Amino acid sequence: MKGTLPLIALLLCGCGAHNSPSQVTSPGAPTSTEKKLLDTGAAAMQSRPPIDAINAYLDGFHFYNGDHNGQMEAHHYVTILNDDVMQAVIYDGNTRDAKLMGVEYIISERLFKTLPPEEKKYWHSHQYEVKSGTLIAPGLPPLAEKALMSRIVNTYGKTWHTWHTDRDKTLPLGIPALMMGFTADGQMDPRLLIDRDKRFDVDTKKIRESRKDIIAHPAAAGANAWEHGDTVQLKSVKGGGDIAHGETHFTTSEQTRSGKL
Template sequence: MSTRSLFSPRRTARAPLLCLAALAMAGCAGNNSASKVDAPGAPTTAMTKTLDAGANALQSRPPINELNAYLDGFHFYNGHPGAQMEAHHYCAILNEEVIQCVIYDGNVKDAKLMGVEYIISARLFAQLPKAEKALWHSHVHEVKSGQLIAPGIPAPAEHALMDKLVNTYGKTWHTWHTDLDKQLPLGVPQLMMGFTGDGQVDPALVSERDKRFGIDSAEKKQQRADIPTPQIDPGADAWSKGQIIQIQDPTGSRHAH
């Protein structure tokens, strides 16, 4: 397994390009994926709108302002690979080895916050205890298959970003299960996973996403053939080895797909 940082010496020269990619993603390729949920509640009043506008003008939001990178991919419930959904990631690059993302069910103004994902380098992942590794998934197939995309940035910049992400691992928790809960977030957080092989993701899900963004995942797969395929740490993707981890839901088994 590679224990290099996110940028190997070969990749270091690409760092400026990736910085530009992150900046470009801040304002590109949005507003084409509607939320799947209609939350209940009274319409926003004029007073609330005024307060919101005032807060927007006067308050600073340093953590939110750092959410520069936009990634789109697919998740499934750990232990239930047939229960799949698209996930829109808005990410902050903390340093060369740690990225943190908030995940929504769309990329429109009223998109619902589904959860979070933490992304770390192979070097940091290698240092985790065995039990902790079981909570994380690899990104090799997501990158190499073309499933994971960075909408709105030039192809060379996206390719360089994927060259970075292929050597990472993610830990993802969804707190609003928008495939089931169409009004409010119910139950407990669920551990999510990423796909590890061909034939796992619902092709209709990918096709619909590709059409919406005007891309071809199969074409991206071919374009990424030159990205080296790293060895995956055997501690990751524990679901594929029969180890299923989820928090017991005291509200019942409604999220056991």
């Protein structure tokens, strides 16, 4: 697979649609002329290596760990760091006004299997997302997209959302939430997929069919812990302003939206 990485990165340059504006409107005065000039000057004079290194755009879906009712589309802008590690910044849209929702770290199956059991609880598999066609790479030619998906299918993701744009429509509120990916048919709200396919002019059923020959390994032990009732979220700790990892079993969307994330 190593030989395919440079080709994929090259093909991904400049790809992507501008058809999913942010659904969040932040308060604030219009950008002043002075700030626009500063922005233009900074763009012309400053280098941005981490941003320039982003070489893939993926569109998929997440849900709050422990709350299947909290689902949303997620636009991933991915940097391929090496053959085993990728990292993504996640937005609620793919236009200039898109709001930064969070981050996802993506590792190979080989690295995932080396993680301690407690750490594995934070990670989700990508097998279903790839094989089902719900994860796409907008703008890529079919052959290039399939090569990229063959690279991703047996990877694992650790995703934190810092702006819960499904409910916080002005500013990022609360603390980060651990997100998961879907693992089987019937879990995702079909309306999300219908809306996505319409905007991108794609057919998930046809994409799924075209990926039948992509080899997906069974999910490694320890991933997708929520399937076994083991859900983890952060909780606020009074005192020093620290954040502690605490296991909280969410059973309804109401619990998630009541501030128990």
